[in-house]
Amino acid sequence: MDFQTAVRTVLSKYATFNGRASRPEFWWFVLFVFLVNIVTSIVDSVIFGTPLLNSIAALGLLLPQLAVGARRLHDTDRSGWWLLIAFIPLIGWIVLIYFNVQPSQQGDNRFGPQQAA
Structure with a gap:
């Protein structure tokens, strides 16, 4: 799964908390959110002087971040x-990072069939 496919997949499942998300899908979306935060921070500092766009982007991406995080844990x-x-x-963040770097469970599990990477 490449960057564009991962972002498109996560945003198309905006608030879908069931199912599974592969490692590449999760980490490409994390990179996307990081890049959006950098760009909106720069634009905010140049144009507005306050974190207006950054706040709007953070609110808009909060639900997909939670959903892909839950699906990654399901995987x-x-x-x-x-x-x-x-x-x-x-400690909580360290544990979540550890969980998210783990390989996918092979085959089907109680959360659904394995996704193609």
Whole structure:
């Protein structure tokens, strides 16, 4: 899966929390969100002087980020509720990164069939 396909797939499943998301799909979308944040921050600092566009982009991308995060956890046979561990300072993010770099569970699992990478 390439960058464009991953972003298109995640945005087409804007609020779909069921199913599975492959590692490339998840990490390409993380890169996309990072790049959007950089671009909107630059535009905000040059034009507005306040984080107006950055805030709008963050709100617009929040739901797809949560959805692809839950689907990625499903791909490793974990519940999407594991996303809540992010509220534990530092440790929670480390655990989520560890979960998200794990390989996909081969074959079908309780969250659906394996996605093509």
